Amino acid sequence: MKTDSTTEDKIKEAAKQVFIAKGFSGCTSREIAKAAGMNVALVNYYFRSKSALFKIIFEAAMGDFLLSMLDVFNTSLPLEDKLRNYLDREYAFLTKYPEIPSFIINEMGRKEGVHIDNTAVFQCIEHTGIFEECLMEQKAGRMREIDITSITLLMMSNCQFPFMGAAVIKQVHALSDEQYEKQLVQHKQIVTDMLIGYLFPESKSTQITQK
Amino acid sequence: MKTDSTTEDKIKEAAKQVFIAKGFSGCTSREIAKAAGMNVALVNYYFRSKSALFKIIFEAAMGDFLLSMLDVFNTSLPLEDKLRNYLDREYAFLTKYPEIPSFIINEMGRKEGVHIDNTAVFQCIEHTGIFEECLMEQKAGRMREIDITSITLLMMSNCQFPFMGAAVIKQVHALSDEQYEKQLVQHKQIVTDMLIGYLFPESKSTQITQK
DNA sequence: AGCAATTTTAAACAAGCGTTTAAAACAGAG
DNA sequence: CTCTGTTTTAAACGCTTGTTTAAAATTGCT
Structure with missing residues (x-):
């Protein structure tokens, strides 16, 4: 320290x-x-107050959380590679700060929580043009035609839940912290295979993704 | 009332x-x-106390949460149908009680939370023999050979996150409550297609799942 | 009816909460 | 050293917390 x-x-x-x-x-x-x-x-x-301090911490966490997302989306790689990179970066980030998704989702969900205006933060994502890029790939027949919101859901679900629900999964399968850590490494690979395979059905590399 | x-x-x-x-x-x-x-x-x-009351409520919520899971797993349908039924039941349950997964996961994750012994609850899942059934299907070559823990993770991630993270997704994509409700209906279908397709690569019904 | 046990209430308890006050400790400039 | 403004502290503020007490209301029984 x-x-x-x-x-x-x-x-x-x-x-x-x-x-x-x-x-x-x-x-x-x-x-x-x-x-x-x-x-x-x-x-x-x-x-000035506990609430004011919280607001600062929350917004910083939100920023950290979206940072890796943004600079992956802002690259000029093909969409499929962007997706792979996103999964890589997201798992790396969440391994380092596994409590952040729970934190953000909980505090956003609470009705009487400290109110924070996140619109600007989320507009950053839209501003990367990632959503339009998906639509273009879909029109070109290279990407499965599913709703953009569902794509977001698939990505976030399979990245964030394994960290948010760690305590539950560890108890269900009687795993130690170290065992679960290893599990997450191999789960990232499974998630990548599954999502790429589903979103890009024609992709030649569907089955042979390696670490 | x-x-x-x-x-x-x-x-x-x-x-x-x-x-x-x-x-x-x-x-x-x-x-x-x-x-x-x-x-x-x-x-x-x-x-007797707030903690004692909480313990009762928490354990009841836990029970409700696992109930639909259990009586799907205890049927004698083929595994793939069990999986479909599970997804159906889970989305129906979560539509009715969308706050329960957040509740359970949060309170289990908190280090200084009211301590509750859930081992019995989770042993119920193991007792259905669902895990062994997966292993048998994998040995028979009908199911993709991935870790049982990862199967659990895939199922729970794609069921529970869409409800836990509702507030975030709604803000990212600027959706109203009603719009998101419709989104969840179609997302269930996508998740079913994706998971069945991934876990049972040879399945004839992979692409033609209907509502 | 009257009595005993149960259920409900209002009031109080000490402890902890977020926040404020006013004084102490500290720093740098003259 | 003295004087200034800044940083830190101890103590107190009023309020809310979880919990308890003791009295009131209600119930069931004979």
Whole structure:
């Protein structure tokens, strides 16, 4: 740990850790302060309130979460390769920060949650032109003609659920943390094969994807 | 609403609604009491504490959640039909109770959550022999040879995520509640085609699944 | 009716919450 | 060192939390 970071950064780092692990209503201001090694009042000195701090942490997590997505979509690779890269990057990101999808989805789902305007964030995705690219590939007969929303659902489901539902799966199949980690590595390959095979039925590389 | 239900049942029903919508730490005892139309003390008169009540609600939700799964697996249909039935039943269940997977997964994931022993519940799944059946089909060459855990992951990911992540998807694609509901109907079909096609590559009915 | 047990309520409890206050510790400039 | 503004702290604020108490209302029984 770097100890030369500013007080403000130390609070943000502690808040990130605690908020993501426990959610907004699952933790207290004092808990965050203690994790940062300081007084409660200092947290409110730098950030006005628990809600204000949460908003900052949430938006940062959202940003991190979409970053890898964006710079894959902004490359000029063929769509099928973009999809492979996306799956690669997403699994790498989620292996590093496995709690983020749960965090985002929960806090977005809560009716009385801290309200945050995400429209700008999501417009970034649309702005990459990835959706239009799919439509073009579909019209050209190279991609299966299914709804764009369903494509998003397929991608997100098969990337994020294995991390969100880790606790359940580990219990169902009596797996240790290390075993599940290995499982995820091979599951990424399965998901890639399945999705590529389904979305690009004619693709020559459907069956022979290797690690 | 039936008004002739007992006080105990009224509390349980209110608690179910509130706990599932907001989570354990996202709501208060008084909130549950008010939802049931009564005093706080009465909640603790019937159930000893908030935690004890939560435990009951959680285990009931867990039971409901696994019920449809179990009696599909306990039929004597061919595996591929079981899988189709499972997807059908699971989407029907989740359409009715869309918040349950988030609820279960969150509360299981929280480190400091109310501790509950689920081993018995999960042994029920194993006891149906569904896993052995998969292994037999794989040995017979009728099913793709992938890990049982990955099969579970594929099924759960593609069933549960579309409901858990509804808020995110709706925002990304700017969909109304009704639009997303329709989306889910057609997504179920896509998921069925994709999973059957992937898991049973030789199946004659891969491409012609109808509603 | 009257009595005992059960059910419901209002009120209070200590503990913890988010937030604020006012004073202490610290820093840099003169 | 002194004076300034900034950073940090301890303590307190009012409020809500989960839980308990003790009295009131209700029920069932004889």
